[in-house]
Amino acid sequence: MDKLRAIDSRMLMGPGPSDVSPRVLEALGCPTIGHLDPQFLTFLDDTRDMLRVIFQTKNPLTLAVSGTGSAGMETCVVNLIEPGDKMLVCIAGVFGMRMAEVAKRTGADVTTINVPWGQVFDEDQVAGAIDKHGPFKVVGIVHAETSTGAAQPLKEICKVVHDSGGLALADTVTSLGGMQVSVDGWKIDACYSGTQKCLSCPPGLSPVTFSPAAQEVITNRKVPVQSWYLDLNLVCQYWGSERVYHHTAPINMSYALYAACRLLLEEGLQPRWRRHMVHHQALKGGLEALGMRYLADPDHQLPMLNAVAAPDGVDEASVRSRLLNEFNIEIGAGLGEHKGKAWRIGIMGESCTRRHVEACLGALGLILSEQGVTGDAEAGVAAASASYSAWQAEPTAE
Ligand SMILES: Cc1ncc(COP(=O)(O)O)c(C=O)c1O
Incomplete structure (x- = not known):
């Protein structure tokens, strides 16, 4: 117990997990009850209703998979694909x-x-690939690519996929709850997310939703889903009216997701997306004033995930470790091609506040000025302040 009490709380400003609200932590600590207890089942139903609002869909097949975002990814793919089916994946990270x-x-x-x-991607590129190598049963794309900080034009790409007769599969692990994701409006057939990013819940569940067309494909499969655990035809017997045991639902994580969805909907989808944009603009102004360059195309930068090149000559790992150990601020390292060369600064959900933005810019300014990279340690915070002033007329900037 002592070791648990000694955990330092951090400002979580990496690519996830993000900070978790005390209301969500309180929900985690509620009494564990049985997964078939009628009291518990009402949480599942309410959470599913809220997830539909958050995904902006009426899809009956909407639920939270037991597992992190990768389990959601795997659920979508294994349920839609049968051996030999053609799938196109658009890779941007x-x-x-x-x-x-x-x-x-x-x-x-x-x-x-x-x-x-x-x-x-440009939708014409996707259309070109479908013409040349398709038709495809499923076309998959990551909406918010967390390794690069770029947002793909999902709506346009889904249209091209639909026009070709395929099913559009979208990863919204990083985007959901921080920017618009319109499952019905954009005609996304299968969509998965994760709890630990803009939903600001601990990691452990993966909300998913499937269009009626995707659901039909799953129901009419010729061969059983290769993963017994993720087989939606079985899992749905628990989430549906039959309430047949399949695997033990993660009870306390389900409370946490319920509480996180409630918080999100109390704030409102649009105010929440706007909050992410307000703080992104401030953070961006501050990082650029400290001499940093964004890695993503300027017209397609994600608000919640800010990927920047570490300044030349700076040991990026030592800066991250000073931020963590001296300032209790966690930011992320570069992934893949950007390993050792970049930082990924997340402002997701509860971590998307003026306090987070200014603390991070202040600490980074100090460290970089000590290393002689910037002459003005305060330049980042000053630029962020100017950005907040510009939004001043807008009431939701904290
Ligand atoms: C875009 C994206 N997809 C999928 C995943 C995988 O999620 P998890 O790590 O929760 O399994 C992540 C995690 O960072 C992600 O950013």
Whole structure:
């Protein structure tokens, strides 16, 4: 117990997990009850209703998979794909690569297309790949690529996929709850997310939703889903009216997700997206004033995940470790091609406040000025303040 009490709380400003509200932590500590207890089942139903609002969908097949975002990815792929089915994966970073790997292991006939890291796909590129190598049963893409900080034009790409008769699969692990994700409006057929990013819940569940067309594909499979645990035809017997035991639901994590969804909906979807944009603009102004360059295409930068090149000559790992050990601030390292060269600064959910932005810029300014990288330690905070002043007329900036 002493070791648990000694845990230092941090400001979580990496690529996830993000800070968790005391209300969500309190929910985690509620009494554990049985997974078939009628009291518990009402939480599942309420959470599913709230997830529909958050995903902006009416899809009956909406639930939280027991497992992190990768389990959601795997659930979508294994349920939609049968051996030999053709799938196109659009790769713009590490998580697109992961989706392609999952698809290959499922026995799909996988085609991949790539853009340079930090760039986004044009719908014509996707249409071209479908014309040349398709048709595809499923086309998968990561909306918010956490390794690069770029947002893909999901709406446009889903349209192209639909026009070709395929199913559009979207990873919204980082985007959901921090920017618009409109499952019905954009005609996304299968969509998964994670709890530990903009939903600001601990990691452990993966909200998923499937369109009626995707659900039909799953119901009418010729061969059983290769993963027994993630087989939605079985899992749905628990989430549906039958309430048949499949696996033991993660009870306390389900309370936490319930509380996190409530918090999000109390704030409102649009105010929440706007809050992420307000703080992103301030953080961006501050990071650029400290001499940092964003890695993603300027027209497609994510608000919640700010990937920047570490300044030349700076040992990025030692800066991150000073932020953690001296300031209790966690930021993320570069992934894949950006390893050792970049920082990924997350402002997700509870971590998306003026306090977080200014603390991070203040600490980074101090460390970088000590290393002679910037002459003005306060330049970052000053630029952020100017950005907040520009938003001043807007009431939701904290
Ligand atoms: C875009 C994206 N997809 C998938 C994942 C995998 O999620 P998890 O680590 O929760 O399994 C992540 C995790 O960072 C992610 O950022």
